[in-house]
Amino acid sequence: MTPTDHPCSPGCARAIDQMADMLAGDAPPSDRAAFVSHLASCEACRLEFESLAGTSQAVTLAAGSRADAHAATSGLTLPRLHSAGRVERAPGHRRVLMWCAIAAAFAAGFFLHASPTVLKSSGPSGGQSASVIERYAASAAASPHVSDLERGLLSIARH
Amino acid sequence: MTTSQPHPPRSADELFARHRGLVYRWAHAHGLSHEQSLDVVQESFARFIAAPPGCASEGAQLAWLRRVASNLAADQHRSRGREAGARVQLPPHPAPGEDPDLESHRRGLLHAMCSLPERQRMVIIARLVDELSFPAIADELGLSVPTVKTHFVRALRSLRNAMAPAQETPSP
Numbered sequence: 120m121t122p123t124d125h126p127c128s129p130g131c132a133r134a135i136d137q138m139a140d141m142l143a144g145d146a147p148p149s150d151r152a153a154f155v156s157h158l159a160s161c162e163a164c165r166l167e168f169e170s171l172a173g174t175s176q177a178v179t180l181a182a183g184s185r186a187d188a189h190a191a192t193s194g195l196t197l198p199r200l201h202s203a204g205r206v207e208r209a210p211g212h213r214r215v216l217m218w219c220a221i222a223a224a225f226a227a228g229f230f231l232h233a234s235p236t237v238l239k240s241s242g243p244s245g246g247q248s249a250s251v252i253e254r255y256a257a258s259a260a261a262s263p264h265v266s267d268l269e270r271g272l273l274s275i276a277r278h
Numbered sequence: 279m280t281t282s283q284p285h286p287p288r289s290a291d292e293l294f295a296r297h298r299g300l301v302y303r304w305a306h307a308h309g310l311s312h313e314q315s316l317d318v319v320q321e322s323f324a325r326f327i328a329a330p331p332g333c334a335s336e337g338a339q340l341a342w343l344r345r346v347a348s349n350l351a352a353d354q355h356r357s358r359g360r361e362a363g364a365r366v367q368l369p370p371h372p373a374p375g376e377d378p379d380l381e382s383h384r385r386g387l388l389h390a391m392c393s394l395p396e397r398q399r400m401v402i403i404a405r406l407v408d409e410l411s412f413p414a415i416a417d418e419l420g421l422s423v424p425t426v427k428t429h430f431v432r433a434l435r436s437l438r439n440a441m442a443p444a445q446e447t448p449s450p
Contacts, residue, residue, distance in 0.1 A: 139427035174438040180405045182307035186301035197294045
């Protein structure tokens with residue numbers, strides 16, 4: 120039975136109002152005396168108060184003591200928590216990967232531009248590639264800017 | 279602990295050093311196990327570091343942490359419950375033979391706390407674990423003192439009613 124379903128007297132109504140303060144131990148001494156006096160004469164309010172006090176104590180017990188909590192968390196460190204936030208550093212990693220991809224694209228573009236014949240020689244249109252290689256080799260032989268490495272690659276491609 | 283004298287906000291390091299045990303107790307008050315409570319502590323502070331709340335005082339920072347920790351505890355219980363078919367993991371203590379009543383209290387507490395509305399959970403934790411006064415809780419939550427008292431008593435009744443079947447059922 121709870122105070123909401125037992126015959127309510129003015130004393131019960133006041134006791135219900137004081138229940139929170141009494142459970143919290145915040146009631147002034149005069150109110151406490153009146154409350155205790157009412158509980159002595161009203162079993163429903165007494166049972167209600169005792170059950171709520173028991174529930175309150177269960178929560179407090181479950182929380183444990185400050186000393187136990189301090190000991191239980193002594194192994195935790197904030198750096199470990201920092202490392203848990205690796206997700207926050209992920210955009211940085213993505214930026215590095217993006218620059219790597221851009222650099223690789225530039226390198227590939229440069230390679231394709233500098234020696235297109237080497238790649239084209241392995242393509243399906245072998246006849247056209249051969250003529251391109253011949254033309255490129257002829258122009259390369261006349262050019263003073265073609266390196267020995269390129270000349271070597273061209274000779275490999277011609278044969 | 280009261281908030282009558284507001285302290286300036288603290289760094290994450292200071293908060294962690296001073297209040298990690300308190301966050302652990304918040305989680306434990308929900309009936310979580312030691313490991314689950316440690317997870318809640320870590321995740322709460324990780325979130326604090328990742329997105330620090332713009333709090334004007336240490337009390338406000340604690341209120342933020344309390345809400346995050348309580349919601350994490352409730353979420354963890356719900357997800358574990360879904361995974362394990364509502365089979366809950368009890369806290370490691372009391373030790374076997376120490377106090378079986380307390381164990382059944384905890385079993386019921388885990389379900390009961392997590393089924394409370396967030397505001398009632400905040401009031402219960404702030405009052406019973408942090409030992410804040412009703413006016414301090416009212417100030418923190420932006421409620422009137424009588425409303426906080428009503429939340430407190432209603433929450434206790436809900437907890438009692440939810441824990442009652444667990445207390446009557448013999449533990450396996």
